[in-house]
Amino acid sequence: MKHNIIDFDTVALDDQNNALLIIDQTQLPGKKEILSLTNIEDIREAICLLKVRGAPAIGVAAAIGIYLAAKQINTDSYFEFLAEFNKAKKYLASSRPTAVNLFWALERMEEIVLDNPDTKVAEIKELLREEALLIREEDINVCKSIGEYGLSLIKDGDAILTHCNAGSLAAVKYGTALAPIYVGLEQGMKFRVFADETRPLLQGARLTAYELVEHGVDTIVICDNMASQVMKNGWIDAIFVGCDRVAANGDVANKIGTSGVAILAKHYGIPFYVCAPTSTIDMNIQFGNHIPIEERPGEEITEMWYKQRMVHPYALTYNPAFDITDHELITAIVTEYGIVRAPYKENLKELYINHL
Numbered sequence: 001m002k003h004n005i006i007d008f009d010t011v012a013l014d015d016q017n018n019a020l021l022i023i024d025q026t027q028l029p030g031k032k033e034i035l036s037l038t039n040i041e042d043i044r045e046a047i048c049l050l051k052v053r054g055a056p057a058i059g060v061a062a063a064i065g066i067y068l069a070a071k072q073i074n075t076d077s078y079f080e081f082l083a084e085f086n087k088a089k090k091y092l093a094s095s096r097p098t099a100v101n102l103f104w105a106l107e108r109m110e111e112i113v114l115d116n117p118d119t120k121v122a123e124i125k126e127l128l129r130e131e132a133l134l135i136r137e138e139d140i141n142v143c144k145s146i147g148e149y150g151l152s153l154i155k156d157g158d159a160i161l162t163h164c165n166a167g168s169l170a171a172v173k174y175g176t177a178l179a180p181i182y183v184g185l186e187q188g189m190k191f192r193v194f195a196d197e198t199r200p201l202l203q204g205a206r207l208t209a210y211e212l213v214e215h216g217v218d219t220i221v222i223c224d225n226m227a228s229q230v231m232k233n234g235w236i237d238a239i240f241v242g243c244d245r246v247a248a249n250g251d252v253a254n255k256i257g258t259s260g261v262a263i264l265a266k267h268y269g270i271p272f273y274v275c276a277p278t279s280t281i282d283m284n285i286q287f288g289n290h291i292p293i294e295e296r297p298g299e300e301i302t303e304m305w306y307k308q309r310m311v312h313p314y315a316l317t318y319n320p321a322f323d324i325t326d327h328e329l330i331t332a333i334v335t336e337y338g339i340v341r342a343p344y345k346e347n348l349k350e351l352y353i354n355h356l
């Protein structure tokens, strides 16, 4: 039977507890393929190559990935198990540097092992399975809650601009930046979304447009350099983006180009909202410029989407995958616990004290 790809959760554990199931996002929208990955090398490669991508989805994939790796460790000795587990954790953690959800999920899984030194290895493996599935389940609820809070910032009929893909494909369901739209749709509202294509990997054109259209949302894809014009035309009521890491002062790392959108939004007086589960907030990093930024191969700029290389072979490239948006440009950060506004340093701290 052929399924509509949008019926699948973006990241799941198969019923036999043997494989990570992901939608291969490098193939969308042309080819709709579910990958079933059983070994840690393939799972790490899937994260590196962005077959599974978006901060929350990376976290869930890593949690399921480390469970599968742990399950394959062949020993009854706790200390041998712990040593092998740590190797696998380090290996998966080396896949991508910016999205803190990756490290957050792996650390949650590690805590299960560290908290149970007197438990049989077979039982620890079962606890790891339960924790991975809990992380996955929580992601759905957290994103829905972000959607509900985000929806309170817009009204039926609004036009939203978004950058990259922070929708259902970037999490298990709902996503973060697109969650308010999906929650609104469930309540019978309608929105129009301008999706920045998001050079160089085109997450906006390929993924955001795909999932929104499949959900019946009016979607207009624009090249990144058109954002200013649509804002100037008065066509945008609000901007919603996701993020890969929020520093303690409210600076935000998100897909390259996000900070430019925020600067334009300020110029045109349009609210700029960042949607972030608390798993994306890194209170250990004080300022955005301390967040590690991934650099990717120049071929993503020069060759990837062209029949033949379109840049002179001797030209150099610079391909940072993320940039930092200064907290002063952010109207509010929408979390699963509520909407955080400036002063971010104080208010993020309060959010942590009250909820985490």
Ligand code: MRU
Residues within 6 Å of the ligand: 050, 053, 054, 055, 056, 099, 163, 164, 165, 166, 167, 170, 171, 175, 176, 177, 203, 241, 242, 243, 244, 254, 255, 256, 321
């Ligand atoms: O390189 P990607 O595609 O993983 O980058 C994704 C983003 O920048 C998203 O906006 C971010 O991870 C938030 S996803 C809810």
